[in-house]
Structures are given as structure tokens and as C-alpha cells.
Amino acid sequence: MILLSFDIEEFDMPFEYGKSLPFEEQLAVSTEGTNKILDILQQAGVKATFYCTANYAMHKQDVIQRILADGHEVASHGFYHTEFKPEHLLQSRLKLEEITGKPVKGYRMARMMPVDETEIAKAGYWYNSSINPTWLPGRYNNFDKPRTWFWNKGVLQLPSSVSPRIRFPLFWLSFHNLPMSLLKYFSAATHKKDGYLNLYFHPWEFTDLDKPQLYNFPGYVTKNTGDAFVKRLTEFINWAKAKGYVFSRTDDFAEDIIVHSR
Known part of the structure; x- marks a missing residue:
């Protein structure tokens, strides 16, 4: 089982590198990338999960409708990508449900930062995919967290996939920098050990970022x-399909775990 997910947000990453970008341009970059992602998934016949900020969804409802029309899941990525308050957990879910007309079951914190699981449960989410269970200087220190799914305060936790033993992260940067042969090796080893992969990306990765x-x-x-x-x-995706791996929306994967845990 492979869970592909994409964090759809205002493209604010340049702020981390001392640059600014007008809000309309932030939306435009994310929209360009999202449409490319949807084209890839449509051609492959694969369903995925899109963690969307409410702020993006409010301004780009046509993109959200295309995500839904193509059969993908919309989950919450918070209200804003650059600002977080605990009340945003419920507010973002309600706003996304208003826009989509469908229940929003999952959450992912911006930049995979820690979030209070009690507040996640109070906001009505079934699952949370906000943990990268590895160590990256200045970003993550999660060697004490399980590598695979677990429960915390009644909320199903779905960490991002890392390889067995050394916990090499199979996240977006790995997909840019590893040779494809090594990436496939790590992915196959992790899938064999865990039975699934939980992979995440961003739409702006599918646009030209080489603009110093x-x-x-x-x-x-x-x-x-x-x-x-x-x-x-x-x-x-073509390699994974040839290997016989099945792709799934995250809510379907989570629901199966929840049903069999009762």
C-alpha cells in the first residue's frame, strides 16, 4: 500500500530564505504545481490525499473542486501555513467541510511541527499525519516516536515513512536528491517491513524553483x-505499480485500521 499525499498551501517557503512573494504569486505557484500533480495522478489512475490550508482553499475553490472530482481526499493542513493557533484546528476543518461538502477526517501540521493531540481529538479529526520519525538538524528530532502507525489520545498517528533501522527519511527532499535506483531500494525495503509507505510532497516542487x-x-x-x-x-508510480503495490487515499487506509482496531 502506498499513500501519496500533497501539502497544498500558500507558497511561503521563500520567507525561510529571506525572500518575500506577493500572496497572489504564492497561490499561483501552488496552483500550477497542483494541476501538474492532478494530471500525473489522473494519467496513472491513482488516488491520493491533499492536505489543504483553509486559506488556500478559500481562494482557489476551483482547484479544490477538481481534486474532489478526480476522486481524491481533502484533509486539513491548518488554516494558514505561516500562522497557527489551536482554534485553527477546528476552524480549518469546518471551513474545508463547507467548501467541499464532505467530512474532513485527517490533519497535517504545517512543516510537520508538533501539535497537541488532545486538541486534534477535540477538533474532530480521525487521524494525524504530522510526524517525520527521524532526525534532521534544526527540524526534527523524533527518534523516540514509532516509525509506523500508532494511537495517541484516541487519534490515529500516521508518521511519514522512514527506512528500517537507520530511519532514512523517504520524504520530498529524498525524492529530489537520491538516485532513483537507491530511492526505489529504500522504498521497497520499507514497504516490505511495514506493509505500506506514507509519502508526502508539495505542489511547488513541480514548478521551476531554480530562481535565486x-x-x-x-x-x-x-x-x-x-x-x-x-x-x-x-x-x-509506474515502478510501484509494476511491483504490484496498491495506492490508497489516506482516509481509506485509516478507516481500515480503525475498523479492525475496534
Whole structure:
């Protein structure tokens, strides 16, 4: 089982590198990438989960409707990507449900930062996918967290996939920088051990990020972005399908665990 997920947000990452970007441009970059993702998934016949900020969804309801029309799940990525308050947990769920007309069952915190599971449960979410269970300098220190799904305060936790033993993260940066042969090796080993992969990406990765004057991103961020990343994800999906792996929306995967845990 492979869970593909995409964090649909205002493209605020340049702020982390001392650059600013007008809000309309933030939306435009994310929208360009999201449409490319939807084209890839449609061609492959694969369903996925889109964690959307309410702020993006309010301004780009046509994109949200395309996500739904293509059969994908809409989950919450908070209200704003640059600001968080505990009340945003419920507010974002309600706003997304208003826009989509469907229940919103899952949550992912912006930048995979820690979030209070009691507040997640109070806000009515079934599952939370906000943990990268590895160690990255200045970002994550989660060696004490389980690698695979677990329960915390009544909320199903779905950590991002990392390899067995050394916990090499199979996240978006790995997909840009590893040779495809090594990426497939780690993915196959992790799938064999865990029975599933939980992988996450962002729409802006599918646009050209090699614009130093605009974004000031380091090379490990800009490598294999734009059309090169469209080709990489397409290749990965085709490889996984050839291996016999099944793709699933995250809510369907979570619901199966919840049903069998009762």
C-alpha cells in the first residue's frame, strides 16, 4: 500500500530564505504545481490525499473542486501555513467541510511541527499525519516516536515513512536528491517491513524553483524540480505499480485500521 499525499498551501517557503512573494504569486505557484500533480495522478489512475490550508482553499475553490472530482481526499493542513493557533484546528476543518461538502477526517501540521493531540481529538479529526520519525538538524528530532502507525489520545498517528533501522527519511527532499535506483531500494525495503509507505510532497516542487533572485533556495531544494520532478514521480508510480503495490487515499487506509482496531 502506498499513500501519496500533497501539502497544498500558500507558497511561503521563500520567507525561510529571506525572500518575500506577493500572496497572489504564492497561490499561483501552488496552483500550477497542483494541476501538474492532478494530471500525473489522473494519467496513472491513482488516488491520493491533499492536505489543504483553509486559506488556500478559500481562494482557489476551483482547484479544490477538481481534486474532489478526480476522486481524491481533502484533509486539513491548518488554516494558514505561516500562522497557527489551536482554534485553527477546528476552524480549518469546518471551513474545508463547507467548501467541499464532505467530512474532513485527517490533519497535517504545517512543516510537520508538533501539535497537541488532545486538541486534534477535540477538533474532530480521525487521524494525524504530522510526524517525520527521524532526525534532521534544526527540524526534527523524533527518534523516540514509532516509525509506523500508532494511537495517541484516541487519534490515529500516521508518521511519514522512514527506512528500517537507520530511519532514512523517504520524504520530498529524498525524492529530489537520491538516485532513483537507491530511492526505489529504500522504498521497497520499507514497504516490505511495514506493509505500506506514507509519502508526502508539495505542489511547488513541480514548478521551476531554480530562481535565486526570487527564492534564494539552496541546490538540494532546487535539484530535480519542475518538469524533472514530474518525470521522477511518474517513474516512481509506474515502478510501484509494476511491483504490484496498491495506492490508497489516506482516509481509506485509516478507516481500515480503525475498523479492525475496534
